[in-house]
Amino acid sequence: MRQIFRLLAKFTSLNPKIQLHLNIMNLIQITTENFRTFHDAARILYQGDSNRIAPLDMEIENIFDPSKNDLFKDGEAIRWILQDDSGHCIGRVAAFINYHKARKSEIPAGGIGFFECIDSQEAANLLFDAGKKWLLERGMKAMDGSINFGENFSYWGVLVEGFTQQGYGMPYNKPYYQKLFETYGFRDFFQQHSYHIDITKPFPERMVKFAEYQASRPGYSFRHYEKKNAGKYISDLVSVFNTTWSDYLEDFTPMTERDLDGVMESAKPVIVEDFIWFAYKDERPVGMVIAFPDLNQVLAHFNGRVNTWVKMLKFMLLKNGKTITRNRVLIAGVIPEYQNSGVIGSLFLQFTNATKSRKHYTEIELSWVGDYNPRMRKVYEQIGAVPKKKHITYRYMLDPAVPFNRFTNERGNSNLRKDSLKKDE
Numbered sequence: 001m002r003q004i005f006r007l008l009a010k011f012t013s014l015n016p017k018i019q020l021h022l023n024i025m026n027l028i029q030i031t032t033e034n035f036r037t038f039h040d041a042a043r044i045l046y047q048g049d050s051n052r053i054a055p056l057d058m059e060i061e062n063i064f065d066p067s068k069n070d071l072f073k074d075g076e077a078i079r080w081i082l083q084d085d086s087g088h089c090i091g092r093v094a095a096f097i098n099y100h101k102a103r104k105s106e107i108p109a110g111g112i113g114f115f116e117c118i119d120s121q122e123a124a125n126l127l128f129d130a131g132k133k134w135l136l137e138r139g140m141k142a143m144d145g146s147i148n149f150g151e152n153f154s155y156w157g158v159l160v161e162g163f164t165q166q167g168y169g170m171p172y173n174k175p176y177y178q179k180l181f182e183t184y185g186f187r188d189f190f191q192q193h194s195y196h197i198d199i200t201k202p203f204p205e206r207m208v209k210f211a212e213y214q215a216s217r218p219g220y221s222f223r224h225y226e227k228k229n230a231g232k233y234i235s236d237l238v239s240v241f242n243t244t245w246s247d248y249l250e251d252f253t254p255m256t257e258r259d260l261d262g263v264m265e266s267a268k269p270v271i272v273e274d275f276i277w278f279a280y281k282d283e284r285p286v287g288m289v290i291a292f293p294d295l296n297q298v299l300a301h302f303n304g305r306v307n308t309w310v311k312m313l314k315f316m317l318l319k320n321g322k323t324i325t326r327n328r329v330l331i332a333g334v335i336p337e338y339q340n341s342g343v344i345g346s347l348f349l350q351f352t353n354a355t356k357s358r359k360h361y362t363e364i365e366l367s368w369v370g371d372y373n374p375r376m377r378k379v380y381e382q383i384g385a386v387p388k389k390k391h392i393t394y395r396y397m398l399d400p401a402v403p404f405n406r407f408t409n410e411r412g413n414s415n416l417r418k419d420s421l422k423k424d425e
Helices: 035-047 057-063 070-074 099-104 121-137 177-184 206-215 227-246 259-271 309-318 343-356 374-382
Strands: 024-031 075-086 091-096 111-115 142-146 158-160 187-198 220-224 276-281 286-293 325-335 363-370 386-396
Touching: 024 121, 024 286, 035 075, 035 091, 035 111, 070 091, 075 099, 075 121, 091 099, 091 363, 099 309, 111 121, 111 177, 121 142, 121 177, 121 309, 158 177, 187 227, 187 343, 187 374, 206 220, 206 343, 220 343, 227 259, 227 276, 227 286, 259 286, 276 343, 325 343, 343 374, 363 374, 363 386
Parallel strands: 111 142, 325 363
Antiparallel strands: 024 075, 075 091, 091 111, 142 386, 158 386, 187 363, 187 386, 220 276, 276 286, 286 325
8 A cells, every 4th residue: 555655756856846848748648557646746736835735645546446436337537647848747637527417417517627737828728628628528518627526525616715724625726727727718607615713702692692592492402423323323414415405406416325334434533523413303304514623734744645544643643632723614504494493503503612612623614605505605604704715616618509607506497597608708
């Protein structure tokens, strides 16, 4: 395992600031023989950038491993790196299709992701063109980027505001990436807003009173996750998730308990039980807040080169568990019939109090919520959260005859809006 993730020595001395030769650029497909170069490409491009915390090589590699990623059962992916004529790595990109989702969408779309590039439109265009050609050959009508070949709470979006260290799973990139995407012709499909709560400050008094009142109403109860009863809470999580998100997305793919079992098992070493909360009405699960410690505060010390969780956990123990001062909310939701009941405020009060009980925690990151979800954005602001970062999910229309439409979460209209625009307007 160590050998699999050992870096190629020839890349360690490359300096991204050297004079690059762009007259001839070589696009090289990633294989099982050269996959390390995909990870090395990012390390080279971000040398000296303290804001970038490298994700684990093994975690990214698992996304592109058919034995680890179930999307390959009805999907495919490809990766490339880009070198200049001197052999210096100047970019990378992946392209992928979830055929199950594409078939259910009115506009079949594939994705590009894990895009990295020097500040050169010429180089970026070659990477975008590679993804475009590959997706067109497979019948796609749109190309979304930069996104993940997996769930949208990780590695999703192009950072355009808030160029500071990101929470675990949230992408970081150079400020010029926005220009590279938009100059090529990508358009703003939807915006992703990340909020932060300073928990050294009191929870808004008005919200506390309302949340406490809601929690005391007959039939309501709030409980946190317990590893010893993992099966029950996994079932409750799946129930809330499917009921909430299927209500408005036509291309929604239901989550199964099997999907979640493996995720929760692998995450067991870093799960904090009272960072995961559920709301119940007459014992029916109606809402949840799912958060984890922000492991990026630990990963910052490894530059992506950790090939076992054991090493990371040992590091955490050496630091007495106080290296991490922030947690990240990945998912928060309430089923439709209770979305105006105040349940979400009560959930956040329970969760925030649990976080505050650990004195070394000072901050909560809520990432992310889409611009198409003003209700949740309002809730975040009511509990004292402030916007800190913004990512954009871009869409490029592969077929210029197909109208471009910003994303909306209205059921029956998942990809279309009345104010649709064509690409060349």
